[in-house]
Amino acid sequence: MTRPESFCAVYRIVGGQEIDADVYLPHPNQGNDAAGFPVVINIHGGAFMLGSSEMVNSDQVRDCLDRGWIVVAPNHRLCPQVDLWEGPIGDCRACLAWIYDGGLGDAISKETNAAAYRLDPDHVFAFGTSSGGTLALCLGFGVPRPVAGIYDMYGPCDFANAFWTSELPDVLAMLPSDLSEEFMKHVYLDDPAPIRGGVSLEGQHPGRPDFSDPRQAFAWSTIARGRVLETVYPGRDWDRVDPLRNVGLAFPPTFIVHGTKDKMVPIELSRRLYAALREHGVQCGMVEVAGEGHTFAARMEVESQTWRLQQLGFDFLERLLEKV
Template sequence: MSPEQMFEVVYKTIDDCVITTNVYVPTQATTSDDVSSKELPTAIIFHGGAFMLGHSRMNSTLLINECLSRKWLVVAPNHRLCPQVNILDGPITDCRDLLTWIHAGHLDHALTSHSHPGIRVSKPQIIAMGTSSGGTMAHSLAWNWDNGMTPSPPIAILDFYGAKDFAHPFWSQPLTSSGFGFPTPPPLTPDIESQIYTAHPIPTTDTISLEGQTPTPSSSSDRPHLTPRQIFAFNQIVSGTVIRTNYPPGSPSDPSTFRPIDPLHNLSPSYPPTCIIHGTADTTVPIEHSHAVHQELARLGARTKMIEVEGQNHTFLGALVEGRDEEGEVWKKCLEGVEWIAGFLGTGREGEGEGEKRGV
């Protein structure tokens, strides 16, 4: 994509922490004759990283380009990273504030100031997408929060193997095999832990992603150098402490503890249409957790679709390479989900496809 198609803008500043989002503009919108009055559907794409890692430019290029080809704006935000701030007060609050920022017209102003006059967000046509912890972020835009100022939720959600069902015993168990090859971390020392909790301002980006990691080298000398944050995060992942470290209040076995952050405990009949795409071999976020959300949405009568990707482990979307994987079966499964949610924008072929449920 050309530089003119993407710009970065600040959407939030808190306690000296400046939080930005990338905005991608479809080429067709900038070259068509009727650009002076164009409202575009908008896809918000949240990156993964176990709430502690990653940044906005680590989203799938294939997914971004697919959205742009449909003449959608794409908004890819950063957010504050745990653990200096917990999941609710940091990532979820930031992502909700982004949605409020968009509804308040600030993205429209940013588009004008970055040489895209006349292009605006179609506020009723905002969809939310995300991978892994980013899937949790996408869901978090769908239910009310405490301040009573909830803007309209997204019109649809596309969840790629998102983290959910946090009271499940899985989230307290060591991870014996990730299957997607993140580096084996050295031990977590008090010095490393201190560096994490005293960092100021709270980081909003990290240079490593959990998306599409190559297999871990067999020799420790070949393994990449890990920063203190990465050592901290990978230790939480392998020890099964991601949730208790980043959202510590209450009992880890009590579902009510996680109600403020858990999609499974915030579903309703009016929940946005939701498509979940998950690999059958996922050992990092078990597919059963996605089945639980899909089945509960169907029971409640909400529109929902479950797409299983046979034999795929976690982060398969990030492993897909532009120019190589567009004709592969994995990407075709991803496109099936994109097409399904496009139907709710009026820009796709919505229907009761295989794997879709709707309660009666």
């Protein structure tokens, strides 16, 4: 099945660099005449160092469009040229502000009939997979106006956990024996920080990582050696960036989906997040998908059991619309 049509819109300019997003529109007749169109920000994965907006799951985008939602898939600057706070988090929060401040509506008006796509500002949701799940969660705190609901698929959290400094034997086994530090450091030569890079850890592009690409080699080596967080956020101020430490009474309704066999982001981290949400009385839910590892969103077949289970996250967001 072909990818849904989209158009590109610039949501932020930093130092002359344009940072953009892909915008997908449902049929104009699917809108709610009274409330307008809900919006879901769909954030790609890639360990904060890889990926792009083109690598989000097409079937999930289509599911959201079928529900009558506008989908915004932003790019963000990739680490390590910028750190997690300045780049991925800062850019995604700027995207949210752009939507609330009318930038998305203006962009849509240039592409189509503005009257046909009046936005519902009370129902801007965030969704993401892997590192995108973390960034979606970061739109629930530290912003003037959080999103109305969050769907997190196996996003990293609990950054002080010992797991984040542990080597991953399965990933180490993938690394070529002749990778040199000098070669991988070429990633730092990219200027400005790229907003698209290499393959996504979501596996939207088939095949193994291309270790002849310094960015891919650097990212996978960093993951394998348990150095992701110290690389993307050397400041280690976890209170600033860790969703688990920022759960409170005002946190938006949140749904989590995580595979029980995930070795790259252990399910126990999401269980701790879910427990914190419940402890603070946040409307929430969690589904554990038996037998699935990390990045399973890339391999789902529509109408499979895994597909139906992950759809519960979008169903959760849809129920938030019914409470108006």
